[in-house]
Amino acid sequence: MDRGMDWSTFFRTGLEPVQAYQPGLREEQIRQIAKTDTIYKLSSNESPLPPFPSARAALHGALESLSEYPDGSSHQLTQLLSWHYGIPFDQITIGNGSNELIDLIALTCLEPGDNVVYGWPSFIVYRSSAQITGAEYREVPLTAGGSFDIAALLAAIDERTKIVYLCTPNNPTGGVVSDDDLKEFLDRVPGHVLVVVDAAYEEFIDGRQAARPLAYFDGQRPYVVLRTFSKMYALAGLRCGYGFAPSIVVEMLNKVREPFNVNTLAQVAACACLEDVDERERRHALNVEGRTRLQACFERLGLRYHSSQANFVWVEVSDAAATFDALLKRGIIVRPFPGASGLRVGVGDAEGVAATVAAFEAIFDTPAL
Ligand SMILES: Cc1ncc(COP(=O)(O)O)c(C=O)c1O
Numbered sequence: 001m002d003r004g005m006d007w008s009t010f011f012r013t014g015l016e017p018v019q020a021y022q023p024g025l026r027e028e029q030i031r032q033i034a035k036t037d038t039i040y041k042l043s044s045n046e047s048p049l050p051p052f053p054s055a056r057a058a059l060h061g062a063l064e065s066l067s068e069y070p071d072g073s074s075h076q077l078t079q080l081l082s083w084h085y086g087i088p089f090d091q092i093t094i095g096n097g098s099n100e101l102i103d104l105i106a107l108t109c110l111e112p113g114d115n116v117v118y119g120w121p122s123f124i125v126y127r128s129s130a131q132i133t134g135a136e137y138r139e140v141p142l143t144a145g146g147s148f149d150i151a152a153l154l155a156a157i158d159e160r161t162k163i164v165y166l167c168t169p170n171n172p173t174g175g176v177v178s179d180d181d182l183k184e185f186l187d188r189v190p191g192h193v194l195v196v197v198d199a200a201y202e203e204f205i206d207g208r209q210a211a212r213p214l215a216y217f218d219g220q221r222p223y224v225v226l227r228t229f230s231k232m233y234a235l236a237g238l239r240c241g242y243g244f245a246p247s248i249v250v251e252m253l254n255k256v257r258e259p260f261n262v263n264t265l266a267q268v269a270a271c272a273c274l275e276d277v278d279e280r281e282r283r284h285a286l287n288v289e290g291r292t293r294l295q296a297c298f299e300r301l302g303l304r305y306h307s308s309q310a311n312f313v314w315v316e317v318s319d320a321a322a323t324f325d326a327l328l329k330r331g332i333i334v335r336p337f338p339g340a341s342g343l344r345v346g347v348g349d350a351e352g353v354a355a356t357v358a359a360f361e362a363i364f365d366t367p368a369l
Contacts, residue, residue, distance in 0.1 A: 014112070014134040024333070036331040040355055042346030043335040045171060045201075045312050047234035049286075049349060051269060052279045055235065058272035059265055070264040077267045081242055084274055090247040091219045093254075096261045098200055098228040098241025101253070102165075103129045105196060105224065108252045109162050110135040117156045118165035119148035121172055121337065123198060126165045135162070146173030146306035146314060150181045154188055163194045168211060169201040172337065172344040174308025182211035186223070194222040194249075200241075201310040203232035203280065206288050210309055217244050224249060229270045231311060232280060240266035287311050290353040294345060297357040301364040316342045323363065330359040 024043055031039070042048075050056070074094040082089045095101035106129035110116065113135075118126045120139030130137040138161075140152045148166050157164065166185070168177040177185075182197075189195055197213040213225045224245040230236035240262060245253070273279070294313050298305040304316040312335075317323040320343055324336045327343075332355060335344040348356060 014131065018128055018131045024335075030328070030333060033328050034331045035329050038355070039331045039333065040348050040352040041333045042312075042348050042352065042356065043333045043344075044236070045231060045310070045344075045346055046236050047231065047283070047311070048346070048352050049234055049283060051234045052273035052276050054276045054279070055233070055269035055273040058268050062265055062268040065264055068264075070260050070262060070267060072259045072261075074262050074267050077240075077242075077262075077271050080271050080274055085214065085244070087214075087217065087244050088219060088247070090250060091244055093243045093245060093250045094262050094267075095241045095243065095257070096263075096266075097230060097236075097239040098198065098226045098243070099125055100239075100257070100261060101226055101241055101243045102126065102196070102198070103132075104253045104256050105163065105194070105249075106130060106133050106135070108249075108256050109194060113160060114162040115158070115160050116163040116165065117153055117161055119153065119167065119170065121340065122148075122165070122167045123171050123200075126167075136160075142170065142173060142175065145175050146170060147175030148177050150177065150185045154185065157190060157193060159192070161190075161193050163196055164189065165196050165198055166213075167198040167200075168213070169205065169308065169310040171201065171310070172312065172335065173306045173314045174201075174310040174312060175306055176205065176207065176210040176309045178209045179211045179215075180209075182213065182216065186216055186221075191222070194224065196224045196226065198226045200226065200228045201231055202227065204284065204287050204291075204311050205309045206284070207309055214244065219244075219246050222246070222249075229266070229273070232283060233270070233273050234283075235266065235269055235273070238263070238266040238269055240270045286349065287347050290347040290350065293353050293357060294347060297360055301360060303360075303364065312344050312346045314342050314344055326363045327356075327359050330355070330362070332356050332359045 078092045081092050102125045110133040115136035116130045117138045119142050127137050138156045140156050143149045199213050217225055226243045228241040298315050306314045320336050
């Protein structure tokens with residue numbers, strides 16, 4: 001390939017500021033750095049547990065059908081979600097992860113000159129999907145508790161605002177929008193704005209004050225709720241997310257999406273585990289227990305953290321890069337954020353939490369890092 005060639009004319013100029021996703025360290029790289037064979041990957045908000053037994057059993061049975069294309073309408077899964085949540089079939093959309101749904105909504109709704117509004121720090125795809133479409137993005141600081149600031153979001157909206165995202169619980173801080181705040185927000189948000197609530201971590205909530213976004217879904221107003229099988233349901237590798245939206249929105253997304261966007265195994269596994277209430281409750285309890293232990297450890301060590309309702313905890317440290325390295329040497333992989341004075345620490349299984357607590361204690365009981 002002629003590297004001396006001027007490639008700039010081939011590409012959309014709007015893509016220039018877009019940052020490609022930076023994958024974390026590969027396992028063999030981690031093994032070289034870590035001074036232990038036991039590695040706990042707590043950096044991507046994945047489940048520390050394998051997929052539900054019901055999903056694993058269903059996946060074996062589905063292998064034979066992989067010579068065929070998937071069901072392009074994800075019919076069975078849509079029907080099951082419709083029944084499970086009591087939402088009409090035509091108000092449900094399925095995506096190759098909820099990430100795809102965020103991208104599709106942006107591609108469907110945004111034009112250059114439009115803007116989107118959301119709290120920051122939050123999920124990077126709200127920004128990248130706006131950049132790809134040439135829309136402006138307005139990032140509004142979070143509240144002191146690490147959740148979206150409803151009043152500030154409302155103040156950032158203008159007549160060119162097309163989408164406001166609410167991420168609750170928020171990634172990376174774990175803070176939630178309260179039910180009162182969501183209600184007030186929906187009362188006050190102008191009618192020309194599509195409100196997209198990203199509830200990827202909703203299954204981990206245990207607080208009573210937290211908003212349950214689906215309670216406000218009526219299939220009429222410009223209001224979308226996104227969920228995923230990647231987190232609580234431990235199917236991140238298969239890619240399956242879903243959204244509730246007015247049927248006109250679902251129709252428009254269908255024009256933009258790839259015909260076979262959700263693979264067969266994802267559909268089969270999602271159907272198999274959606275109704276597995278016992279397993280979900282067991283995992284919910286395990287996460288609450290682990291999260292509580294992590295937060296108690298940060299408290300003991302005098303580290304500031306955000307009280308989390310998700311499967312991760314944001315902790316403030318004076319030197320994030322050095323703390324990241326010190327944890328990595330002990331086999332604990334967490335998520336740093338460039339320029340931020342904290343780290344996002346995933347809640348592992350019981351053993352992973354114990355190892356994380358031991359590592360933090362070893363690092364922060366020693367005065368110099
Ligand atoms: C807030 C939030 N939304 C959406 C996603 C996308 O999840 P998925 O595409 O796996 O459904 C993530 C993944 O980390 C997330 O943190």
